[in-house]
Amino acid sequence: MRTKLIIILVLIVITPLAIVGWLGARIVQDEQVVLEHQLRELMRGQLRAVDSVLGRSLERYGQAVLDEMRPFSVDSEELRRRSRLSPYVVQFYVLDEQGQLLFPPVGTTDDVTASERESLRRTSQIWDGGVLAGAGQAAEGSGGVAASTGWHVWYWGDGIQMMLWAHDGEQTHAAEINRARLLADLIAELPETDMLAPELAEGRIRLADSAGRVLYQWGSFEAGDDAQPVAALAVGAPLGAWSLQYHAPANVFGSAVTGGFLLNLAAALAVLGAAVAGLSYYFYREQSREMHEAAQRVSFVNQVSHELKTPLTNIRMYAELLEKDLDQPDERLQRHLGVIVSESQRLSRLIGNVLTFSRKQRETLEVRRTPGVVDDVLRSVLDHFGPALEAKQIEVRFEPGAGDSVSLDADAVEQIVGNLISNVEKYGAEGKRMEIASRRHGDTIEITVADRGPGLPPRERQRIFEPFYRVSNTLTEGVGGTGMGLAISRDLARLHGGDLELLASQQGARFRLTLECPPVEQLL
């Protein structure tokens, strides 16, 4: 019992701690996810800011190139001169309305310089595919604005090449961008070390080209060449093949989320654990004290019950002897003695029930079989109750049929049948009749005790066998009883391999007691 109690108390302490700990861990996890998400958003925001810087820089670059393209010219010498002088453009190109290359002049080897030949080779996929042929048509279709411009990007050599085109209504003019100058101009716009957000000060931003090569990087964190970015963003068109990457230390999320939160959680768990443990200890001490007091009470009742037996024996024995000694029947004296005898018997049954219940509580109740005749036991019990039943004018009909000696606990059977007859005396007296019959079926003895009193409603049939339960109606009002008799009687019957049941009956209460009583030979 004590071990069970300790286990329960330990569970009481551990369970809330486990639940709170689990909830805390879930909160930490959720917090981690939220913070990680927020941090990633911050990183992406940082990268978007950088991207917009790049976008603006590219726009300015494009404007500078357009300025060099204007006024639009188809004159080869003029275009060659512009190419030589321009820091932004490597080569100018001009296409007619059909997309045919007007400059550099194709097909006439004398007019094309070596540099132009190289340029044409570099851009052949554009001209062969007629990629820019549709640019002028599209511009005309959409309103025919002379200054319609656009970027064209293609791959050549070790990366992307860029071309800015503009349509003047007749021809398409294109300028191949000086990559080195463009990159230098872009980088010049980017910060050297500082981050926009202070939370990202520990990181590093990289601008990488289409092959993943780092074009430029800044920030305090030293990331390896093959390090994976925490966040990445493709640079806006036309540099969509480039990417912006944010690199940070591996614990950038962990250290941001846990720390103080876990410390607080641990402190809260410790306080909760201490409080629950304290409460549990208090309840354990209270429970132990109550159990100790209950054990003392049981022990006291047990002791008192035993101590009552000797004086009770004397009262009962001498009353019976006195009754026997009356040679001249004196009705009044007989009646008085009858009361003493029957009340002492009642007290005996009560003490017997208290002690049996006490043994049941201490789990020491058992049956002890010896050879005996069931009908003799029944006769003996009826004999005890004779005067009491007679006083209440209850006619007894006994039909013995249990046969010869069997293996049984006569005291247990006497106690069970005594309780049943006592109930008839208390509750069924108005029926004026009690029937007791015994039968034997193989190793089973069946005893029925029936009265013709008011009986019991069906809903009470099981409850009457519960300890201390008493039927709450006029039947029990003014009638004494502890509510233990039927409970311990059923326990004893079951220990004896049988049962005690209340049968359905049209009138009165009808109990059936079954007992497993093997022949005496099996006992030996």
Next chain:
Amino acid sequence: MKVLIAEDDRNIRAGLEEILSDEGYETVVAQDGTQALELYRRESPDFVCLDIMMPGVNGYQVCREIRRADPGVPIIFISAKSEEVDKVLGLELGADDFILKPFGVREVLARIRAVTRRCIARDRPEANQQSLPREPFRMDDLEILPAELRARRGDQIIDLSLRDVKILQLLHRASGQVVDRDTMFDQCWGLSHVANSRTLDQHISQLRKRIELDPKQPRIIKTVHGAGYRYEVA
């Protein structure tokens, strides 16, 4: 038939002595275990009634000693200790029966008679029981079964005490003749009892209630005024 009663409570001891004497037993009483062993050795009783909780030597120890001397003598334990373990211990020590306090006269009588039947069945030659004829005999419509301490009339079974059987045997042997009070007292109560006609008359009156169909018009035990009692064969 001699019975040793060992019980430390004075009143219970006296009550048991009275019940057993009334039944026709010769009694010797001890108030503790040591005295019980002493009396057992001196008196050689036919059976023993032992209280368990006695000062000094307790009932279990007395039982063990008696069993060592005579494994066959019937022993009945009388106790307030109803715990199963007590019963088991008592029965394992060789007790024949248990009478649990609080007990009534009828219960004591039933258990004593059961043990007496076993004693008669064993017919111990060394014991104090006077030769009690065991053969059944008839008196009017009543069949007396001495070995069972019972009488039978048709389907009706009547329990008899040892003394009842002795009285009926005495009257049956002297069928038709008057048995005077002194003879009956000597033969059925024993010399140790002081002759008391009131005791005798009371006993006969109680016996008639149980064995006669009409106790006021007795057919088995008839009173011969101023002389004694007689059984007349029809």
